[in-house]
Amino acid sequence: DIEVEVAIAYGLSLEQFERLLLAFPKVSAAERETLLTHPGWKSAMNHAKPATSVRIANHVAPALSAIDLRMVRSIPPGGNWKDIPSSIPSKRLAGIRKSYAAGEGSRSTYYGRLRADAPAYTISTYFPRPGNGCHIHYDFAGGQHRTISYREAARLQSFPDDFVFSGTKTSICKQIGNAVPPLLAYQLALHLGTLGVFLDLFSGAGGLALGFKWAGWKPILANDMEPSFLETYRKNVHEATLCGDVTNDAVLDSIVNEVRRQR
Template identity: 65%
Template structure:
């Protein structure tokens, strides 16, 4: 390797420690396996609870204590990826002895963050930022589907997955807001330095956001302006009539709408979890959709699976795009990859990017080890590795996927 590559740092390549019990459990689970592969002689109250729940017909719990398959995308990366019992989080390299959970850099890669994107804060704060993020590569393809480029504000921004994708597509950030200080420090260091820390329900916070947006629009009056964001919606209740007052979490959505009403942007992108579609029989989603539709000329709804957009992770998101021009297509962005079990001779798309495609060049770690000082183990073996290492951009990466057919 060159002198430059030998000096490379891989930030956030840290993996959590494991107890002796969790290490024993990890050593029993093969690639693609889960809690069912763990001998009943292993003394674990949690395993007893999982087995009892399964026996009672309360679900398969198929991802608990799961080990990733090297030849398939990861399951959804959540905020608990450092815990082996809370999902499919064990490293795929069983034969290589990597009996540990994913490192924070590995989880960030599976979310499509480039290696140069450095997360700030404690280990707990970093895991939360990674697990809560929108995959930037998915956001990039959403941004490309909007037939304009302009300015944007990002509400409930977290570390900035949505913003990074839009920035890749040629959009310019104006301001970001969140209540998570560590996430905003990450945003500031990687994307844009104009941030507003605080609860958007506070008048001085929303006023500060509006002021920053108006200043940017005054400076560039001919540029389109969009508002991005994914306010939490678990507090909505619509039994009979819409009730936005009973739970404070509802006001987060109302404040998002209030920003739209005050700024009257050219459009917006609203992101949320797929469970929103079925909450209270779909009535919550319909209420949100109708509220947002009242602020714009056109509203389109997309249900996007990240693994179909070149992201090495099975993660579904609901995207609502409002557009005052009416030029956004109702059809979602074209998919670029497909899961192996969905492949056919009539659908000429490359296979979904696998965990091994995404991670094989990262150095091995022991449980509890920080490998941020280590170097890559070899040159990129897949376009995805070139992409996350900054050797090619997102558009070139998507073209390279197609070239592999």
């Protein structure tokens, strides 16, 4: 199973995988048959990009530890930690079971797997961790034993696919999980019933700003204390950013001066 999943994750087609297998003469005819008829290929074909499509940025699934992968493989769509067999050793799971038995809450989203026919849950900054919410890909039958990709999380937050996130994986999780969904911001901006310019304090990657831009507002300047968040902001929203802690007087003075200069 793992070989097929890895091949699919790296974008190999069934034909390419078949050719690759030729390089491994020790693979028996029976093993070869099992690998080539694995159900994962069917799902991969359903997910296949049309010939004209371009590569989707940030569509990478966070890596799972071996133990997390074993757990994830045992959870059906709509399921959660209760579906994980006790034969899989996990201190965290033991803790969850104990607090559940003590009546301290069901923790029903922990190790949750999404369903294709139901809404997703709130995207937090922890979406790469299967044990911290309901973020496992819904396609169990197709062998998608992984948490949602950065792009899938961004889509659920209503970021368009051409909004590309910069920075480390940890930074990108924060940018997506902490964002105001652009579509929500857009609706808020429309309901203000006016148009203007805005200073974007605590800007993050720019979810709020993007929604306001869609509604016709014009950004003047963004401030955040995380350089990689502002790199994303500059590439997708507006080039004028100022990095620094807004509680620092010198930073605040610079922001005020820059806004005065631009208005």
